[in-house]
Amino acid sequence: MRVLERAWYSGACWPRVLLPLEYLFVTLAKRQRAKKQAKAWQAPVPVIVVGNISVGGTGKTPVVVALITMLRQAGYNPGVVSRGYGAKPPYVPYRVTADCTAQVGGDEPTMIVQRTDVPLIIDPDRPAACRALLESAQCDVIISDDGLQHYALQRDIEIAVVDSQRGLGNQHCLPVGPLREPAQRLAECDFIIINGQGAFNYPEAARMVLVASKLAPLQAELLPVSVAEWAGKSVHGVAGIGNPERFFLALEALGLKVIRHSFPDHHPYRDEDIAFNDGLPVIMTEKDAVKCRALKLPESTYYLPVDAQFDNGFEAHLLKRLTQKISERANHG
Structure with missing residues (x-):
């Protein structure tokens, strides 16, 4: 492929x-x-x-x-419906909640809910998902x-x-x-x-354009970091998205020196995937982060939240x- x-x-x-x-x-x-x-x-x-x-x-x-x-x-x-690619819910239609794992709710739906707390239903049958959404939420x-x-x-x-x-x-x-x-x-x-x-x-x-200002930690004991503080710093970039290079270029545009680690879209991460053992920070996409919280993480592991900005009115x-x-x-x- x-x-x-x-x-x-x-x-x-x-x-x-x-x-x-x-x-x-x-x-x-x-x-x-x-x-x-x-x-x-x-x-x-x-x-x-x-x-x-x-x-x-x-x-x-x-x-x-x-x-x-x-x-x-x-x-x-608003409410959201999604196929829930890669998700393994106990049944469908299924309401994704903020405490869902990516394995149950799917990486993208889980990320959307954790970011926005929007009511979201997954089901490959989109009309069935819509009906379930309207029955369970005031959308x-x-x-x-x-x-x-x-x-x-x-x-x-x-x-x-x-x-x-x-x-x-x-x-x-x-x-x-x-x-x-x-x-x-x-x-x-x-x-x-x-x-x-x-x-x-x-x-x-x-x-x-996707705008980012802070790096968010996956470990609870760490604090967010301003991207500007790390300008010129070497980091491991981890991306399991459709076009990983886009993420790596975004990190470099923020002044970081990126060691690239590309994975297939929706990749199910394992401990060894992000065990680089050199003390450098790891930065991943927000979508990847929802799948990695339960792993044995390197000492400093962060994700990059981004916000979309549009032109042309x-x-x-x-x-x-x-x-x-x-x-x-x-x-x-």
Whole structure:
């Protein structure tokens, strides 16, 4: 898989031998989409879907966290539904709580709840998750985390997130390229968010930057550290996300000298994965931290909380679109 992934983003020509499989993939995906949309379930409250059209991480989770904050500030009571990739709950639909382990609730859902205390339900069946959410919490807006291709759930607003460094790769669908749907799918979305300052661009897209100021400790006896205090310091960077290099570059932009340790997205960490035995601090992503708290940690282990900031008037445009959708629902009701 790693070889194929490098080919998608390097301009290699050899994946084109898989073009017949891409045609089959796209044809079947279109049929599935039409079939599911014909019977799609509509929630009684607006649904905002945050997703992407490429495989791998693009930065959806910071967008979801930012949406929760901006909706609350605007007077809404949001809830979240998620597939819960890698989660092993005792049953579904399952309500993730702040004291859940990542093994039960999934790393991203658990992180979202620990950060925001939002009501969040995991279930691969998105309509079932929405129904359970509305039965267990007073929500007037639902955010679907990573649900762009889950067409069994009707949506009022679609937000697609694209990594600015990787973009759309070679712009081919699986397995020739990294796309789950053709690149033209972006034109159907209400909003495009480009994560980072890389070369990828898209008309009228909002640009997102992730801002960090402090390092948060995983060990209770340690205190948070200002990033500025560690400028020039050598650290071990640990990332098990879709694009680990993005995290390492962010650490270097903060003035740190990073020894890179990349792991697959949603990696189940073991003690030996982060046992470097040289006394240097370890810094990981917030998503990784929820999986590592129970491990035997190096003496100084921290994670980097980040907050999303958007340009191009994204927040105002989103809230305006949501108001319009609520009005349309009322008029059709």
